[in-house]
Amino acid sequence: MGLKKIKKIYKFQSQFYDLTRWIFVWNRKKALIKLNLKQGEKVLVVGCGTGYGFDFINKKIGIKGEIIGVDYSSHMLDKARKKINKYKLKNIKLIQIDAVKYIPPKVDVVIYSYSITMVPEWRKSLENSIRVLKEGGRIVITDFSEINVPILRLLLNLRFKKYGVNNKLPLKKELDKYFNNIDYKEYFLGYNFIALAKISNNFL
Numbered sequence: 001m002g003l004k005k006i007k008k009i010y011k012f013q014s015q016f017y018d019l020t021r022w023i024f025v026w027n028r029k030k031a032l033i034k035l036n037l038k039q040g041e042k043v044l045v046v047g048c049g050t051g052y053g054f055d056f057i058n059k060k061i062g063i064k065g066e067i068i069g070v071d072y073s074s075h076m077l078d079k080a081r082k083k084i085n086k087y088k089l090k091n092i093k094l095i096q097i098d099a100v101k102y103i104p105p106k107v108d109v110v111i112y113s114y115s116i117t118m119v120p121e122w123r124k125s126l127e128n129s130i131r132v133l134k135e136g137g138r139i140v141i142t143d144f145s146e147i148n149v150p151i152l153r154l155l156l157n158l159r160f161k162k163y164g165v166n167n168k169l170p171l172k173k174e175l176d177k178y179f180n181n182i183d184y185k186e187y188f189l190g191y192n193f194i195a196l197a198k199i200s201n202n203f204l
């Protein structure tokens with residue numbers, strides 16, 4: 001989706017995102033748990049939006065850890081900032097930029113939670129993120145895939161199209177280029193997926 005449209009959609013949606021989005025986006029917490037985060041780790045969240053999971057991550061990585069949240073929408077980041085202040089979360093840096101243009105520092109963990117399917121140059125963004133993973137680093141991606149129920153698939157695809165979500169990305173295939181062992185699982189008849197990969201066998 002074009003950045004202008006992203007800006008417009010999330011300027012509006014930021015007002016009620018946290019109140020309503022849980023209805024559609026499932027498994028976010030499950031994806032975070034799968035990462036098995038450790039004290040002191042540095043975590044990059046691409047398309048962090050309003051900062052879903054920042055409190056959970058913060059607790060797991062402790063005061064020596066660090067979160068870098070990247071998002072194009074300043075309105076979504078404003079909400080994240082409010083959350084950080086409200087819960088007194090520490091060591092979180094927010095960066096407003098197009099994910100594709102962002103060259104991250106070395107990190108232990110990368111998270112894409114319902115963001116990569118909106119990024120037109122998703123392959124480039126993914127490569128930038130994988131390149132900076134440290135030895136033993138992990139990447140988790142959770143997002144929409146294609147539900148295996150024809151009528152629902154049709155309706156959902158119309159909705160996804162409206163919001164610029166490409167739920168047909170060959171993400172598993174793309175990750176296979178970099179990792180030997182990917183834990184890829186679809187849930188709710190293919191409505192969404194979680195992909196987890198570890199860097200020990202990366203080819204970059």
Ligand SMILES: C[S@@+](CC[C@H](N)C(=O)[O-])C[C@H]1O[C@@H](n2cnc3c(N)ncnc32)[C@H](O)[C@@H]1O
Nearest residue numbers: 047048049052071072073076098099113115118
């Ligand atoms: C559905 S929200 C997900 C937010 C959060 N990760 C979550 O799990 O709730 C998608 C987010 O991706 C961001 N986004 C989409 N395309 C982007 C891009 N090219 N660069 C940076 N952020 C982007 C949007 O601004 C929005 O905040």
